[in-house]
Amino acid sequence: MADRARSRKAAVAAEAWRRIFDFIATTADQRDRVLERLDLTPGDARTLGSLNQDEGRTMRALAREWRCDASTATWLVDRLERRGFAKRGSSPEDRRVKLVTLTPRGAKTQARLRAALFAPPPELLSLEVADLVALRDAAAKLPSGPWPAPRAAAELQRVKRRS
Numbered sequence: 001m002a003d004r005a006r007s008r009k010a011a012v013a014a015e016a017w018r019r020i021f022d023f024i025a026t027t028a029d030q031r032d033r034v035l036e037r038l039d040l041t042p043g044d045a046r047t048l049g050s051l052n053q054d055e056g057r058t059m060r061a062l063a064r065e066w067r068c069d070a071s072t073a074t075w076l077v078d079r080l081e082r083r084g085f086a087k088r089g090s091s092p093e094d095r096r097v098k099l100v101t102l103t104p105r106g107a108k109t110q111a112r113l114r115a116a117l118f119a120p121p122p123e124l125l126s127l128e129v130a131d132l133v134a135l136r137d138a139a140a141k142l143p144s145g146p147w148p149a150p151r152a153a154a155e156l157q158r159v160k161r162r163s
Contacts, residue, residue: 027121034116038109044085045117047076048102048110051086056099058091085109 035045050065051057063073077100080086085106091097102110124132 023123027123030121031117034113038113038116040109040113041079043076044079045113047080048085048106048113051080051100051102051106051110053102053104053107056089056091056101058097058099062100080106 035042040048046066047062050062059070059073059077062077063070066073066076068076077086077088081088083105084103086100087103088098088100091099127135
């Protein structure tokens with residue numbers, strides 16, 4: 001009985017993943033148009049998503065998050081730095097360590113990118129509210145990427161201010 005339940009769960013998970021993957025692939029053109037409009041590459045977008053204005057990130061931490069070597073992380077940050085989206089500065093604790101933060105221009109571009117990328121596609125808006133709630137609640141149980149949900153980000157800022 002337990003084997004059959006595991007097998008059914010695996011089959012349903014595979015079908016759910018295929019449908020999610022197909023939807024992401026089908027709507028890729030919309031994301032590509034957003035990046036084109038903002039003159040960003042997918043790597044630029046990922047880099048923007050990993051940075052903020054307030055807290056610097058070390059190159060080592062960025063390379064670890066992106067699962068790349070240090071030279072690739074440097075290349076990605078260099079691209080944003082040349083466009084005025086990011087800057088490197090010394091860590092107050094250790095001047096040898098460089099921290100990467102967003103510039104005001106980078107933060108503005110990041111906000112525009114988030115707004116455009118996170119606008120639901122028409123296909124999603126065609127679903128009933130109950131289906132959207134179920135989809136949202138199921139997706140909330142999965143690990144998320146570098147950009148926290150707006151409400152979670154605001155809560156994180158409140159907690160940081162209190163401590």
